[in-house]
Amino acid sequence: MTRFTAACVQLRATRSIETNIAEAVELIREAAGRGADFVQTPETTNLIELDRKRLFGLIREEEEDASLPQFKALATELGIWLHIGSMAFKVGEGKAANRGFLIGPDGAIAARYDKIHMFDVDLAGGESYRESSAYRPGETAVVADLPWARFGMSICYDMRFPDLYRAQARAGAQVLTAPAAFTRQTGEAHWHLLLRARAVENGCFMIAAAQGGTHDSGRQTYGHSLIVDPWGEILAEAGTEPGVVTAEIDLERVAEIRGRVPSLANERAFELVEPASPPLARTA
Numbered sequence: 001m002t003r004f005t006a007a008c009v010q011l012r013a014t015r016s017i018e019t020n021i022a023e024a025v026e027l028i029r030e031a032a033g034r035g036a037d038f039v040q041t042p043e044t045t046n047l048i049e050l051d052r053k054r055l056f057g058l059i060r061e062e063e064e065d066a067s068l069p070q071f072k073a074l075a076t077e078l079g080i081w082l083h084i085g086s087m088a089f090k091v092g093e094g095k096a097a098n099r100g101f102l103i104g105p106d107g108a109i110a111a112r113y114d115k116i117h118m119f120d121v122d123l124a125g126g127e128s129y130r131e132s133s134a135y136r137p138g139e140t141a142v143v144a145d146l147p148w149a150r151f152g153m154s155i156c157y158d159m160r161f162p163d164l165y166r167a168q169a170r171a172g173a174q175v176l177t178a179p180a181a182f183t184r185q186t187g188e189a190h191w192h193l194l195l196r197a198r199a200v201e202n203g204c205f206m207i208a209a210a211q212g213g214t215h216d217s218g219r220q221t222y223g224h225s226l227i228v229d230p231w232g233e234i235l236a237e238a239g240t241e242p243g244v245v246t247a248e249i250d251l252e253r254v255a256e257i258r259g260r261v262p263s264l265a266n267e268r269a270f271e272l273v274e275p276a277s278p279p280l281a282r283t284a
Helices: 017-033 052-058 067-078 156-160 162-170 184-202 252-260
Strands: 003-010 038-040 081-092 095-103 109-114 120-122 128-130 142-145 150-153 175-177 205-208 212-214 220-222 226-228 234-237 243-250
Touching: 003 017, 003 205, 003 226, 017 038, 017 067, 017 243, 038 205, 067 081, 067 095, 095 150, 109 142, 150 162, 156 162, 156 184, 162 175, 162 184, 175 184, 184 205, 184 220, 184 226, 226 243, 234 243, 243 252
Parallel strands: 003 038, 038 081, 150 175, 175 205
Antiparallel strands: 003 243, 081 095, 095 109, 120 128, 142 150, 205 226, 212 220, 226 234
């Protein structure tokens, strides 16, 4: 099995978990109806909420959450591999996890991943985020074996840290994933660049479902869900509206590109030598 059809579900999550899950379910069904074997949703599929108090008033611990069982049942019903890009869950006093799930067609969770890198940034125009104020960072990189290939999991801001993907590629990953809720400002500048770079430098496919548009929380996200091949070619791209894009993934392409440009095999260890401190200036 070297071929499968992948789909990105693009959302515009609101402050209502019920509304967001219903929209995601509808679009996942659409993706499966279009022949997708693997369907990915974006980061924060269940909720986009900037107000900390409201966030913790709405989310639950994973064991108490009602949406995850719905997604498990849906994967079984549709006979697909379902990648919920991430959802917010309580994980302790005053902290949440930004957690992604790979769910098999048997409804079992094959892998979980907690976002490692926290989006703590100050952008132009006063746009500022402190993800670490509400979320607990993960500490473990994750790869998982699906019927077609080994997949590496990540979430959004992780894509600015190439060592994560290199470690996954070294561990045998042929498909990298980066579901996201990229801001419009950073997306316009870096979204395509970063995703294509991670695909090219590792000789992997990249699948990145996104949030898109102006959310009722006030946040603006970039959209443009992407599926990229190991040569950096864009196989599928969404606009800014909610919807579904699909592409056929041929894993023989990974072997072809890695044979053509074997950067993983050519990698060499090295040491960094810092310059010596300059001599102190003589004084009279």
